[in-house]
Amino acid sequence: MKLNYKFWISLIISSLLGLLIAWIDSRPNWDDSGITAAMIFCVSAFFGFLMKDRPWLWALSVGIWIPLNSILFYMNYTSILALIFAFIGSYVGSLFHKLFFKEV
DSSP: OOOOHHHHHHHHHHHHHHHHHHHHHTSTTOOOHHHHHHHHHHHHHHHHHHSTTOHHHHHHHHHSHHHHHHHHHHOOGGGGGHHHHHHHHHHHHHHHHHHHSOOO
8 A cells, every 4th residue: 555645644644643542641630541542442433534544543543542641641651551442443443434435
């Protein structure tokens, strides 16, 4: 598959959205892991749906920022669980794209 500008723009936007989610999650008054997990799932699913060929890449570009922040600053290794939601979302999005937009 040829890597074109759509791929690079999608990668930058997905990384920025992942950073935004991590920033919101790191706020002192934010204490809602369920909403954070849902945001990670939805953004990963969107990019998995948009670019179905590399769901693992979209999961990492969105979901790596929360564990990275938590491990570097707080030594909180349980935040790696956020990657589970990212991978599930990305693969669900990719699966929906493959199911509903069959290529002929």
